Amino acid sequence: xxxxxxxxxxxxxxxxxxxxxxxxxxxxxxxxxxxxxxxxxxxxxxxxxxxxxxxxxxxxxxxxxxxxxxxxxxxxxxxxxxxxxxxxxxxxxxxxxxxxxxxxxxxxxxxxxxxxxxxxxxxxxxxxxxxxxxxxxxxxxxxxxxxxxxxxxxxxxxxxxxxxxxxxxxxxxxxxxxxxxxxxxxxxxxxxxxxxxxxxxxxxxxxxxxxxxxxxxxxxxxxxxxxxxxxxxxxxxxxxxxxxxxxxxxxxxxxxxxxxxxxxxxxxxxxxxxxxxxxxxxxxxxxxxxxxxxxxxxxxxxxxxxxxxxxxxxxxxxxxxxxxxxxxxxxxxxxxxxxxxxxxxxxxxxxxxxxxxxxxxxxxxxxxxxxxxxxxxxxxxxxxxxxxxxxxxxxxxxxxxxxxxxxxxxxxxxxxxxxxxxxxxxxxxxxxxxxxxxxxxxxxxxxxxxxxxxxxxxxxxxxxxxxxxxxxxx
Ligand SMILES: Cc1cc2nc3c(=O)[nH]c(=O)nc-3n(C[C@H](O)[C@H](O)[C@H](O)COP(=O)(O)OP(=O)(O)OC[C@H]3O[C@@H](n4cnc5c(N)ncnc54)[C@H](O)[C@@H]3O)c2cc1C
Ligand SMILES: *[C@@H]1O[C@H](CO)[C@@H](O)[C@H](O)[C@H]1NC(C)=O
Ligand SMILES: *[C@@H]1O[C@H](CO)[C@@H](O)[C@H](O)[C@H]1NC(C)=O
Ligand SMILES: *[C@@H]1O[C@H](CO)[C@@H](O)[C@H](O)[C@H]1NC(C)=O
Numbered sequence: 130x131x132x133x134x135x136x137x138x139x140x141x142x143x144x145x146x147x148x149x150x151x152x153x154x155x156x157x158x159x160x161x162x163x164x165x166x167x168x169x170x171x172x173x174x175x176x177x178x179x180x181x182x183x184x185x186x187x188x189x190x191x192x193x194x195x196x197x198x199x200x201x202x203x204x205x206x207x208x209x210x211x212x213x214x215x216x217x218x219x220x221x222x223x224x225x226x227x228x229x230x231x232x233x234x235x236x237x238x239x240x241x242x243x244x245x246x247x248x249x250x251x252x253x254x255x256x257x258x259x260x261x262x263x264x265x266x267x268x269x270x271x272x273x274x275x276x277x278x279x280x281x282x283x284x285x286x287x288x289x290x291x292x293x294x295x296x297x298x299x300x301x302x303x304x305x306x307x308x309x310x311x312x313x314x315x316x317x318x319x320x321x322x323x324x325x326x327x328x329x330x331x332x333x334x335x336x337x338x339x340x341x342x343x344x345x346x347x348x349x350x351x352x353x354x355x356x357x358x359x360x361x362x363x364x365x366x367x368x369x370x371x372x373x374x375x376x377x378x379x380x381x382x383x384x385x386x387x388x389x390x391x392x393x394x395x396x397x398x399x400x401x402x403x404x405x406x407x408x409x410x411x412x413x414x415x416x417x418x419x420x421x422x423x424x425x426x427x428x429x430x431x432x433x434x435x436x437x438x439x440x441x442x443x444x445x446x447x448x449x450x451x452x453x454x455x456x457x458x459x460x461x462x463x464x465x466x467x468x469x470x471x472x473x474x475x476x477x478x479x480x481x482x483x484x485x486x487x488x489x490x491x492x493x494x495x496x497x498x499x500x501x502x503x504x505x506x507x508x509x510x511x512x513x514x515x516x517x518x519x520x521x522x523x524x525x526x527x528x529x530x531x532x533x534x535x536x537x538x539x540x541x542x543x544x545x546x547x548x549x550x551x552x553x554x555x556x557x558x559x560x561x562x563x564x565x566x567x568x569x570x571x572x573x574x575x576x577x578x579x580x581x582x583x584x585x586x587x588x589x590x591x592x593x594x595x596x597x598x599x600x601x602x603x
Contacts, residue, residue, distance in 0.1 A: 149299065151174045156465060176269065190250060211248045214372070220358070230528050277314070280440050300484055315435070331381070334421075341418055351377070354370045394424050470494050474487045475487060480592060490578075
């Protein structure tokens with residue numbers, strides 16, 4: 130069933146069409162293939178694995194990501210896979226008793242505040258959506274591992290595949306994830322730059338809801354779709370329904386070494402359960418239903434100085450240049466936003482001399498924002514993981530005040546719910562912090578490019594003009 134709608138924007142076609150190689154067919158690579166392809170460029174995507182797709186787990190789609198997906202014509206598909214999972218509230222629970230510590234309204238409130246909805250979906254469903262959009266624009270080469278890049282011809286970089294084949298292009302986009310080969314050429318270092326283990330492990334579990342819908346102690350998890358977060362000393366758990374409430378998705382974070390940074394490594398169920406054996410009995414019962422778990426070690430990666438190779442013809446995007454801690458569910462959103470900005474900028478190109486300045490613009494529009502998000506995610510860890518004590522008591526008290534305001538405001542305005550509550554600035558429940566939410570969820574990549582273009586248009590156009598005065602400019 131194809132229910133893609135047309136793009137909501139008239140898509141601008143570039144006057145100069147480029148050959149672009151995208152390395153990596155993850156969510157970031159696919160989004161880049163689509164955003165650059167629909168701007169008229171010729172896209173080849175190089176992917177090392179033999180099969181594409183995403184392993185099973187859920188992902189939160191906040192307003193800034195849903196805004197992009199809707200603009201790209203994916204609203205109906207988003208609804209069809211996740212309408213009944215749309216979270217009503219974000220609820221914090223105390224780790225041992227399950228007591229509700231804080232609540233923020235999502236449905237109806239964030240939607241109206243930020244003009245775009247909150248969804249939770251299965252990663253595979255998001256992947257499918259982007260694949261359907263990108264497919265018409267890309268030549269996808271699977272089972273092709275990039276081993277190195279070459280810059281002998283400075284205006285036409287090339288990459289070498291494991292087979293020895295060499296492919297050149299006007300522009301190479303490295304969307305090859307945290308162990309990026311392209312990044313090692315940009316930074317001149319083979320290691321993940323400045324990465325520090327947080328000392329935490331993340332487990333991911335997906336449990337079929339039919340295993341507990343008859344259980345009076347657990348049924349509430351399916352009856353109303355909320356995002357729930359249990360917070361406790363050194364640990365936390367986030368859970369929500371996906372796939373029309375047939376699956377319950379859990380992410381659990383606890384101290385531990387783990388084996389590798391990988392999102393696909395099998396974890397030890399017993400070890401996971403032991404990590405939470407003093408927690409809310411509900412949580413323990415839920416974990417007893419799991420029959421497999423994925424485990425990854427969490428790393429903090431410091432920002433790269435630049436995402437652009439010295440040749441000005443190679444650029445990074447997504448996890449290859451800014452891996453995220455998963456404390457605010459932003460890894461995929463950031464990669465897809467990168468792609469939206471890059472695509473919009475390169476829809477304005479009229480001469481190859483503009484490639485490097487447009488890449489500089491991409492970096493300047495994205496770098497500070499992404500860095501701030503990386504840092505905010507790391508800060509959230511501290512607050513969620515407070516040990517019982519004075520600071521925890523203060524945190525819980527602040528969350529409670531915000532909750533009472535939210536709930537009473539919700540009760541009063543249920544039908545035309547309009548968030549007129551006072552700003553909860555710096556509330557430990559970040560979801561009640563209006564200024565933070567504004568900063569984070571109102572960002573519109575197309576507006577950001579539009580503003581930049583208004584200021585820099587003449588400079589960029591003059592680059593093309595010098596070389597070809599007869600060029601008709603947009
Ligand atoms: C399976 C998986 C599960 C994840 N789960 C979570 C999660 O639960 N929470 C969270 O916050 N983040 C998670 N992440 C990270 C999150 O998905 C990313 O932040 C986001 O999707 C952006 O990804 P990306 O496209 O930049 O990179 P990736 O999704 O890592 O994609 C990179 C792609 O490049 C390909 N590739 C790598 N090297 C080469 C090469 N040399 N030649 C050719 N191709 C190459 C890879 O096969 C892969 O398809 C996960 C990532 C993966 C891959
Ligand atoms: C979702 O579940 C409901 C209730 O079980 C069912 O009526 C509906 O058809 C399902 N929708 C989809 C898209 O599967
Ligand atoms: C979480 O992150 C946001 C920014 O994304 C920050 O404003 C907030 O203070 C953090 N919350 C916690 C609980 O640390
Ligand atoms: C999208 O929202 C997240 C918060 O969930 C924020 O960190 C991010 O910066 C926003 N988008 C962009 C483009 O920055």
